[in-house]
Amino acid sequence: MRELQGHRMRFGLVLLAAFAVVCQGAKAQDKRPTAREVVTAIQGHVGVPWNWDTVDTFKAGNPDSPVTGIAVTIMATLDVLQRAAAKGQNLVITHEPTFYNHLDKPEGMDQNDAVWTAKRTFIEKHGLVVWRFHDHWHMRKPDGILVGMVRTLGWEKYQNPANQYLFTMPETTVEKLATEVANRLDTPVLRVVGNPEMKVTRVALSPGSAGFVRETHALASDNVEVLLVGETREWKRWNMRRTRSVRVRRRRSL
Numbered sequence: 001m002r003e004l005q006g007h008r009m010r011f012g013l014v015l016l017a018a019f020a021v022v023c024q025g026a027k028a029q030d031k032r033p034t035a036r037e038v039v040t041a042i043q044g045h046v047g048v049p050w051n052w053d054t055v056d057t058f059k060a061g062n063p064d065s066p067v068t069g070i071a072v073t074i075m076a077t078l079d080v081l082q083r084a085a086a087k088g089q090n091l092v093i094t095h096e097p098t099f100y101n102h103l104d105k106p107e108g109m110d111q112n113d114a115v116w117t118a119k120r121t122f123i124e125k126h127g128l129v130v131w132r133f134h135d136h137w138h139m140r141k142p143d144g145i146l147v148g149m150v151r152t153l154g155w156e157k158y159q160n161p162a163n164q165y166l167f168t169m170p171e172t173t174v175e176k177l178a179t180e181v182a183n184r185l186d187t188p189v190l191r192v193v194g195n196p197e198m199k200v201t202r203v204a205l206s207p208g209s210a211g212f213v214r215e216t217h218a219l220a221s222d223n224v225e226v227l228l229v230g231e232t233r234e235w236k237r238w239n240m241r242r243t244r245s246v247r248v249r250r251r252r253s254l
Helices: 005-028 035-045 078-086 114-125 135-139 144-153 174-185 212-220 234-248
Strands: 058-060 070-073 091-094 129-132 163-173 199-206 226-229
Touching: 035 129, 058 114, 070 078, 078 091, 078 114, 135 144, 144 163, 144 174, 144 199, 163 174, 174 199, 174 226, 199 212, 212 226
Parallel strands: 070 091, 091 129, 199 226
Antiparallel strands: 058 129, 163 199
16 A cells, blocks of 8 residues: 655654654663553654544554554555565554444444454454554644645645645646646546646645535635545535536536
8 A cells, every 4th residue: 555755754753753762761671662652652742632532542453562563554454464464563553444444343244254354363363453543643733644645746835825725836737737646646546527628726635535515615615626635425526516517617627
């Protein structure tokens, strides 16, 4: 799985600072820090007050296991877990859920489900510890995921200081913008809804799953010609964009 370079760099600084503090204490006792100690240090260095009503918790494994290495990922897929195990990185810090649901408790899926079981079994067999770091990374000012996306896209100079999700850039077409974004993110797949030849300068960025309200307001704004969105439901946003273009006569691309 590909992580965003800017996100990795910024998160890496927090992780490095936390890990250094933990290692200093562990070195004095001549032992490796545990996963719990690493997480405690991160909580103290993330830069926002820790809220205990959160999904940022251990999802699998023994938190008191000594840490042999750390893998950081957007999503702890089986592939990521396999690569972490192969490299001796037994603490996996993931941004998104590990078990197919926001609370890591899949609704309607039996705990004996073959897929769920295979993933849990692999984690247990290889002594992995999985901890999620989602809510508090988004709570940072500015949002940690947004900062990583903007840096990776190279859009810092276009960012609106009054609204960090809006960008004004030199005139380009939707097609050229999409090609640039795909290259920057190193992704083979990027879908465009709208006229690829439409000329644009005003762009809104909505990384991740911001929700219907925020994305709908962005598409309705006169300051937005293109909305770059991470995760969306086509039967909501795509259908609304199409109707807006046809009936309201506003040019928009997604």
